Amino acid sequence: MNRTARLYALVEELRAAVPRSLTVAVLAARFEVHTRTVQRDLQALMEAGVPVRSTPGRGGGWSIDPAMSLPPIRFTAAEASALAVALAAADASAPYAGAARTAAQKLAASLTGPASVAAQELAARIVTLPSPTDSMLRAAVDAAVEQALTTNTVLRLSYIDAAGRESDRVVEPAGLLTANGRWYLVAWCRTRRAGRGFRLDRIAAAASTGEQAQPHDLTELLLGSAAAGAVQPTALAALAPVPEKRKAPPR
Template sequence: MRRADRLFQIIHALRGRRTALPARRLADMLEVSLRTVYRDVADLQRSGVPIEGEAGVGYVLRKGADVPPLMFRPEELEALVVGARFARAFAGVRLAAGAATAMRKIEAVLPEALRARAEHTRIFAPVFEDRHQRDFAQVIDRLHAAIDARQALRLCYCNLAEQPSTRVVEPLCLAFWGGKWTLGAWCRMRGDFRNFRLDRISVIDDAGENFEDDPARGLRAYLTAVSRRPHAPG
């Protein structure tokens, strides 16, 4: 379990309790050591979460406290809601589902005033359930999975001059430019980093291999390169 998730679970376990929750029970619930629980609770207390108690006794949230688990300000919460809506509209099925689940978890423990703010955010990203959008969402998911797995891909690509070519690439990241998506990758044919517009990719095939995490052609090197020439075409 990630540390951020663990801190969330500690606060969630303490909310609404009238009696102290022993550290041992928290440790068993989270499947971590007592030492880890003590350290996490101390970090939460230092960050302003009103947890009372001590090692050997147990912990409770201070009476009357109604604290969102991550201490969101209204504008921070609104940013999360807008981000979740954009993920649902533009970022593929996988991330859309993740964004929806995350928002349900956050909203479940929000105070009423902040929950109402989240529900009435007036920035939208409409989703049109047509075949083109479904197909494009699958492309995003396919490329996202290949990036995670360091899976080399074979692309059929047509550049801005309408010249078709077949490229074997090492996919590194996806970028949304407010209208177009691009795939950032190491192109083996060019021997350099390239950006490929997704709407100009006609075929995506598995190249049959996984590539190594080479710093010379990895994500950090790509970001450095595109900061110097951000519109390097495929």
């Protein structure tokens, strides 16, 4: 995570904790940086006019003006339970798993009343069996893929196919596909000069080239493949951009 992204994330972390304060040690552990780095970042936020403040002494820490916090979201008990299950499904092998964890923290901070009780009770009854993978290597690959999708940049992959053969690929990311519990990066493969799906757990290494990728239509890349009938999950329909209305041609 670069410094600009970390500064923004620090503000969001403090907002999610309102009215509590967070210590520098907790923030450093959250972002996996040294405490001195967090201190410098918090000082930079103060100098930029962001209303962060420190409370000295036992039980003190850093907080942000409550006016910058979001109002409580009025979830029903059923909605809160559904979100708890969805967040639980975003395990370490899922894309944006780290962001899902921070989203869960913000969700917990926003819940009140019966919704909070329902989510807590359900969360206590959900367990997972972690996959025996190299977590540090997996985290590096996932971070590279997520960054490439967010910034639309070209990726260089080391990929292992179903037969165990490893190959180097240069790809232009188009989107993500989930099927049968697996996640795939759908991209235009420059090496094969065609659209391809790369199973995330088979990507042995990934690194950004820094080059801006050409835009590719996800649906078009899936044409002719086993995933040609893939559709957007209904739960994400509300997040989809509203298509622009075409202007009528002049008469």
